[in-house]
Amino acid sequence: MKQSELDSHLARLRTLGRDDALIEIKAWAHKSESKSFWETVSAFANNNGGIIVLGLEEPSFTPAPGFNAKDVEDRIRSGLNTSDQHAIRVEPVPDYSVELLKVDTQLCVVVTISPLTVNGPCFVKSKGVSNGSFKRVGDADQRLSALEVYELQHRFDKHASDREHVPGTDINDLDTSLTKAMESRLKRQHSRLDFDETNKWIKQKSIVTQDGELTLAGLMALGEYPQQFFPQLFIDVAVHPGKEKAPAGENTRFVDRVLCESNVATQVLDAIAAIRRNLRTRRVI
Template sequence: MDRQQLTQLMGLLRRSGSDLCDVEVKAAAGGLPKSLRDTLSAFSNDRGGTVILGLEEKDGFRPAPGFDAARIASALASACNDELQPPVRTEIEIVEFEDALVVVAEISELDPRFKPCFVSARGEYNGSFTRGGDGDRRLTDFEIHLLHTNRGQPEDDRQPIAGATLADLDSTEVQVLAARVRQRQPRAFANLDQPHILRRLNVVAEDTDGVVRPTLGGLLALGIYPQQFFPQLNATLVAYPGTSAQDVPANGPRFLDNRSFDGPIPVIVDEVVAAVLRNTSVRSFVDGSGRTDVYDYPAEVVREVVANALLHRDYSTYSRGTPVQITLYADRLVVANPGGLFGAVTEDDLGGEGVTSSRNPVLAKLLQDIRLPETGRMVCENRASGIPTMLRELRRAGSPPPEFHNRITRFKVVLPRHALLDDATTAWIAGLGQLGLTTSQHLALAEMRTGRTVTNGTMRNLGLEAHRATSELSDLVNRGIAVRVGERRHARYVLAPEVSDPAPIRIDGTATELVWDALANGIELSRRDLEQRTGLSHMKVLRALKVLEETGRVTPTALGSSPLRRYRRNDPGLW
């Protein structure tokens, strides 16, 4: 990180008033803080991050008096190498900033084969951390279990299910499957009878007593009612009238729809798509062929995201009590499943050509040959084509690309409802006075305006090649309208602090109003609490709190560096 990049980043931090999720700033004037080992572990187990030492957060991120950059850089290198397991490999630099020297270290995400990274003196189960908000949180036993299983290939979907029999499989769909694989793969299946086909496809397997029973994958793909054995291996849908669960109109309904979907995966996918479309409206957009009417969320997109969630979710015993959750708000559709991304795939890889890694290979193999009840199409192609299809359909409809949120125990896809380049956004971009911006740069700025960060992967999802994506993002930084946070693979881009603060997009209320409403009735909430209650992004909550603090409507309960920092409403007489 050079001096200019550090200056821009500090401007962003001063504007937000505290650390960002993947940036940790410490004064370190008295030595290397002990808590920094937790942060090194957290960044390594998460998406990486940036450590900056020598600046005092309580003093507006000014240089800390008495800071010895050379000594701290050496201590940091020793901690990375000797006090964490596996050792943290990082580039440590001493950078000049405001007539002082600071230490900057870029921490890369650890290869999934070696996670978790933990503080050696505290052991794996007490010394493994991840990031939460702008702080560090100890990993739970379940999270560590998932990291361990991510090192190899889980076999949950090929295990025979106690108590299940062949009568629990849909005989019609079994016959259709057998006929299809005989035709599509004659060398492997043409000369086999149906029982042997089911064995070869791992639809059935022998249990420890030698009894042939359906496997978990077989039940989920071909079962008559898998929920007889696993009641929560289904999907749920809740539709709210506003932009959060708490945003309920006066005398209005709490839910617009609230239901669960049982049956095998093909039935669940079809029923969820129909339910989502019933709860959304049709909008128009103009493309090369003229005016086109589409649902807020194209059916093909909903089908892909729900099928992916059911296919790639964690089916281990830890997660069998958790369904796939579909939540429909006024401004977005959220689909969440237990278990984060599997294997070496990252959020930035999603949508790339040939990018795939299946936690449930038996299920993935089956669903490419099993039909959806309504359309007769296969549930999935198993060709890494699901997300590219989703991105293509969203671009065609003029919608923003999806947001992917990956955590160890949970993967979430957010589909925004609004058009990406609406009239207000187009006028705002024009007001920046930047000539020669490309269409994709306009789209990137529109994304940043909503409070979302943009990465190289975001630009690829907008249709650019990787090298072009990097070039266009670098151009926005050089123009002074964007700031890069982080380096290399975990680099992300946000609006520069010099750019006039954009107005939040209004659906059923601004971000400021949502945060204000969440603090009603004397409640005190942290920023992370506010993100969860409002459904707003990290940057949107920061901006809303800044506005509320500047206008005297909200007061923090502790200093920005305190883990006890909460926010509460002020008496109206004070503002």
């Protein structure tokens, strides 16, 4: 970071009178203040990254008395040193940079944290994954929920479930009109797929496998009736008389209910139609 960039950020924060989603200011004049620093590292790494400026007091954003820039820099570099598993403070360690820049006449430590590029979450080791994983919300660091932790743990996984074959299916289970419409669209787009008399393009698009069975994606996108093989894969649109499924004193369970079957596109269109049919516009004079 250039000195001019830091000055620009501080000018913005002084106008706001607080930190924001991108910048966190910490005095760190005492060793006890290091705890929240690692929580902020976790929060920035698990979101869109951010900048931590150490050595300034809030809300004036002026140099903090007793701040030792060199000592703090050494402790941060030690806590992010992946070659020393005993000293490391967060895992996995995100990409980062540590710089010394001046604010007024005092050196401050500026730490730039990049978003994680591997499965996370980035968490404070001493707290564990469940209690030590954070996210940035406004100017605060908030603990991740169990679902958010799970999502970060699998964010960069490559799933191939849509390419799995569906036993007992073949090309005859495709909706002919949908398949032809897709073929026509691809041809209009000058696709380089092989549109020969054997319909080789269907295999090239992974709609069917090399053994002739439909893939899950092919069946759900272009299948004539996928529920023959996956009865549970449908959209259930239920309209209740109130805000609850079974309000007290109300005998009517549903005002309307539609089970949307067929391929995914048809299901979505049927679901939207059912929802629109049940929307009401009230005018009060």
